[in-house]
Every structure is written in structure tokens, then in C-alpha cells.
Amino acid sequence: MINQDDFTNEEWHTILQAPAFTMLYVIQASNCGPIAAYQKMLVGMRILTQPLAGEQDSDLVYAVRSAICAGQAPNQPDALPKDLAEAHQMTLERCQAVVDLLGQRVPDHEATVYLNWLLALGRAVAATEPPHVENDSLGFLATALAL
Numbered sequence: 001m002i003n004q005d006d007f008t009n010e011e012w013h014t015i016l017q018a019p020a021f022t023m024l025y026v027i028q029a030s031n032c033g034p035i036a037a038y039q040k041m042l043v044g045m046r047i048l049t050q051p052l053a054g055e056q057d058s059d060l061v062y063a064v065r066s067a068i069c070a071g072q073a074p075n076q077p078d079a080l081p082k083d084l085a086e087a088h089q090m091t092l093e094r095c096q097a098v099v100d101l102l103g104q105r106v107p108d109h110e111a112t113v114y115l116n117w118l119l120a121l122g123r124a125v126a127a128t129e130p131p132h133v134e135n136d137s138l139g140f141l142a143t144a145l146a147l
Contacts, residue, residue: 001059002059002060002063002106002110003059003063004063004067006105006106007105011101011105013074013075014094014097014098014101015060015064015098015101015102015114016064016067016068016072016073016074017074017075017094017098018064018094018095018098018114018118019044019048019064019068019118019121020074021090021091021094021095022044022091022095022118022119022121022122022125022141023040023041023044023121023122023125024087024091025088025091025092025095025122025141026040026122026125026126026141027040027041027125028084028087028088028091029088030126036128039128040125040128041125043124043125043127043128044121044124044125047120047121047124048065048068048121049065049068049069051065052117052120052124055117055120056113056116056117057113058110058113058114058117059110060102060106060110060113060114061113061114061117064114077090077094092141092144095118095141095144095145096144096146098114098115098118098145099111099115099144099145099146102114102115115145115146118145119141119142119145122141
């Protein structure tokens with residue numbers, strides 16, 4: 001069973017940050033106002049805390065969900081982005097860091113399920129867009145997650 005004890009503190013925080021960075025990337029790309037951003041975060045938080053219908057079983061997803069529900073928060077980035085372009089770049093880099101880390105530390109199946117969970121989280125947040133608004137952030141996100 002994979003859990004927090006299988007990772008260093010730095011590695012665990014990288015994994016724990018991934019859901020927030022996934023949501024943040026999609027929200028940033030939508031160029032929405034503060035109310036819509038708040039609504040998107042609520043959708044993302046619901047998915048973080050409650051299993052999705054048909055969600056594959058994963059020790060890592062369970063461990064991250066449990067940690068977040070228990071109030072464990074990931075470390076904030078050392079340097080905050082100066083502008084939106086830098087924020088986009090940082091969020092994609094953090095997602096890519098998770099891909100690299102999981103590729104080295106967990107079985108392929110666990111990595112794939114966790115990365116697909118992150119993408120499902122991004123899709124759910126993006127689905128809150130009005131039908132006439134295009135948001136191609138999911139393509140970039142899927143690429144960053146190597147899916």
C-alpha cells in the first residue's frame with residue numbers, strides 16, 4: 001500500500017500540491033472573474049474530497065485525498081509568479097515534476113491512475129465553463145501530465 005511514508009517530505013509535498021496546481025492551471029486559463037474562479041475551486045474541492053463515479057482504485061489517490069481531508073496542506077511555492085504567463089509556466093512545471101517523481105517512485109499503474117485523477121479534476125473544473133467559452137487548457141494539462 002502506497003502512502004506518505006513512502007516519500008520524502010519534499011516528494012510528498014510535490015504530490016500533495018498537484019491537485020491544487022491542476023485546478024489553478026485550468027482556472028487561470030479560463031480568464032474568469034473572482035466569483036467564477038471561486039465556483040471552480042468549489043467543484044475541484046468536491047472532487048478532491050469525494051471519489052468520482054467510476055474512479056479507479058488507487059492507494060496514492062486515497063492517501064492524498066485522506067491527507068487533504070485531514071487538513072494537511074502542501075507547502076506554498078518558494079517564489080510566487082510575477083504575472084499570469086509565469087503562473088501558467090509554474091503550474092505546468094509542477095505537474096511535470098509529479099510525472100517525473102511518480103515515474104521513479106511508484107508502480108506504473110499507480111502513477112497512471114493518479115495522473116488520470118488529476119486530469120479528471122482538471123476536466124471537472126473546466127466543465128464549469130459556459131458552453132460558448134473555449135478552454136484549451138486541458139490539452140496542455142494532459143501533455144504536462146504525460147497522458
